[in-house]
Amino acid sequence: xxxxxxxxxxxxxxxxxxxxxxxxxxxxxxxxxxxxxxxxxxxxxxxxxxxxxxxxxxxxxxxxxxxxxxxxxxxxxxxxxxxxxxxxxxxxxxxxxxxxxxxxxxxxxxxxxxxxxxxxxxxxxxxxxxxxxxxxxxxxxxxxxxxxxxxxxxxxxxxxxxxxxxxxxxxxxxxxxxxxxxxxxxxxxxxxxxxxxxxxxxxxxxxxxxxxxxxxxxxxxxxxxx
Amino acid sequence: xxxxxxxxxxxxxxxxxxxxxxxxxxxxxxxxxxxxxxxxxxxxxxxxxxxxxxxxxxxxxxxxxxxxxxxxxxxxxxxxxxxxxxxxxxxxxxxxxxxxxxxxxxxxxxxxxxxxxxxxxxxxxxxxxxxxxxxxxxxxxxxxxxxxxxxxxxxxxxxxxxxxxxxxxxxxxxxxxxxxxxxxxxxxxxxxxxxxxxxxxxxxxxxxxxxxxxxxxxxxxxxxxxxxxxxxxxxxxxxxxxxxxxxxxxxxxxxxxxxxxxxxxxxxxxxxxxxxxxxxxxx
Numbered sequence: 001x002x003x004x005x006x007x008x009x010x011x012x013x014x015x016x017x018x019x020x021x022x023x024x025x026x027x028x029x030x031x032x033x034x035x036x037x038x039x040x041x042x043x044x045x046x047x048x049x050x051x052x053x054x055x056x057x058x059x060x061x062x063x064x065x066x067x068x069x070x071x072x073x074x075x076x077x078x079x080x081x082x083x084x085x086x087x088x089x090x091x092x093x094x095x096x097x098x099x100x101x102x103x104x105x106x107x108x109x110x111x112x113x114x115x116x117x118x119x120x121x122x123x124x125x126x127x128x129x130x131x132x133x134x135x136x137x138x139x140x141x142x143x144x145x146x147x148x149x150x151x152x153x154x155x156x157x158x159x160x161x162x163x164x165x166x167x168x169x170x171x172x173x174x175x176x177x178x179x180x181x182x183x184x185x186x187x188x189x190x191x192x193x194x195x196x197x198x199x200x201x202x203x204x205x206x207x208x209x210x211x212x213x214x215x216x217x218x219x220x221x222x223x224x225x226x
Numbered sequence: 227x228x229x230x231x232x233x234x235x236x237x238x239x240x241x242x243x244x245x246x247x248x249x250x251x252x253x254x255x256x257x258x259x260x261x262x263x264x265x266x267x268x269x270x271x272x273x274x275x276x277x278x279x280x281x282x283x284x285x286x287x288x289x290x291x292x293x294x295x296x297x298x299x300x301x302x303x304x305x306x307x308x309x310x311x312x313x314x315x316x317x318x319x320x321x322x323x324x325x326x327x328x329x330x331x332x333x334x335x336x337x338x339x340x341x342x343x344x345x346x347x348x349x350x351x352x353x354x355x356x357x358x359x360x361x362x363x364x365x366x367x368x369x370x371x372x373x374x375x376x377x378x379x380x381x382x383x384x385x386x387x388x389x390x391x392x393x394x395x396x397x398x399x400x401x402x403x404x405x406x407x408x409x410x411x412x413x414x415x416x417x418x419x420x421x422x423x424x425x426x427x428x429x430x431x432x433x434x435x436x437x438x439x440x441x442x443x444x445x446x447x448x449x450x451x452x453x454x455x456x457x458x459x460x461x462x463x464x465x466x467x468x469x470x471x472x473x474x475x476x477x478x479x480x481x482x483x484x485x486x487x488x489x490x491x492x493x494x495x496x497x498x499x500x501x502x503x504x505x506x507x508x509x
Binding site for chain 2: 134139
């Protein structure tokens with residue numbers, strides 16, 4: 001009995017080592033996807049946040065719809081719409097590209113709300129003093145408002161980035177061989193779901209922890225400078 | 227021998243120093259917020275070098291008047307003429323040309339606010355050079371040199387690399403004034419700039435403003451500091467319910483007002499100034 005256990009543990013260990021390179025490169029892919037998705041979500045989120053506070057209704061309205069739609073529907077459905085749905089109307093993409101776009105647009109809606117909250121937290125006097133000096137809208141935003149917003153929203157934006165990283169596992173459903181699908185493939189071969197799902201979980205955990213640490217360092221950096 | 231042209235005094239309007247028309251002229255200015263008429267026809271001409279004190283109860287429209295001059299608020303009627311040119315405030319929107327002219331106007335009119343509004347993520351020197359570099363396009367080095375000179379005049383040159391949060395209110399407000407001056411404005415607007423300060427810090431800010439006035443800066447000053455208005459300004463205006471209720475030499479309006487409401491207002495303000503320290507905090 002005890003020997004069986006020892007043997008199983010030994011097997012686990014040797015198979016873990018054997019499968020390590022595959023898991024590492026799958027993690028790397030998940031990380032790459034995450035980075036692209038996060039960058040896309042910032043672009044979408046910033047545009048939507050600025051759009052949603054525009055004084056012009058025809059600018060505001062489409063962005064309001066975007067945020068409302070994305071936040072009100074499941075992420076998985078959105079991924080399916082982009083990957084399975086769009087080809088029906090002639091838009092074909094690789095699973096990788098479809099996945100990045102779907103997740104980026106999805107996360108962008110949440111980022112939009114975070115950025116909007118940050119924008120509203122900046123006192124009106126900051127805008128007024130900048131405009132009174134003759135600054136343009138873009139100078140005001142890029143030099144005065146957004147640098148202050150970034151400091152405020154760093155914690156929630158990190159939170160959203162971690163969510164994004166974990167959400168990349170949903171792309172396993174559209175054949176992107178990232179960490180989750182890689183684990184499933186290995187499990188199908190070895191019949192050891194416990195071991196390899198734990199391995200996958202630990203790898204996700206390492207990546208999210210690194211992300212959180214990075215953000216904490218940034219926060220300290222900004223705190224020193226004011 | 228003598229090169230001086232004989233008819234210099236009557237030279238055309240292109241020479242502002244020789245034909246001193248008003249620097250700022252307001253004609254029948256109106257401002258309505260929703261249903262409320264805040265300004266109900268304000269007309270005012272400010273000559274170069276004048277220091278005009280604007281007094282009045284809170285809600286009388288004096289701050290709105292100031293904010294209409296640089297179009298932080300858009301007037302709903304009337305005319306604004308700045309440096310001889312009518313200001314076109316009616317068109318508004320995404321039109322770049324309009325925006326450029328608006329920014330040009332604002333870059334010539336400095337404004338100082340009650341709450342200082344320094345940028346907290348920039349150091350003192352960065353606060354001062356930002357607009358000269360970005361808006362006026364000055365080379366960085368020139369802007370920094372000028373900013374350092376300006377900071378030296380207010381004795382804050384050692385604070386150049388501090389963040390605003392590390393300064394006292396009085397220091398912050400003086401930096402805010404210097405930040406506006408760095409644009410070399412033709413007109414300065416002061417919107418209750420000492421109202422948020424601890425009493426012992428008011429003096430240093432008023433002193434700086436007095437120095438500016440003596441140097442010939444044209445100033446519009448909304449204030450509750452009656453003594454300052456009386457001693458420094460050339461003219462005082464009392465605004466009541468959106469109109470100019472009384473106007474004249476500062477010494478007359480503020481010491482011997484003809485208007486009953488001006489008298490009552492001054493009575494209240496002066497009384498409040500001399501009231502015991504334990505008064506309820508401002509709403």
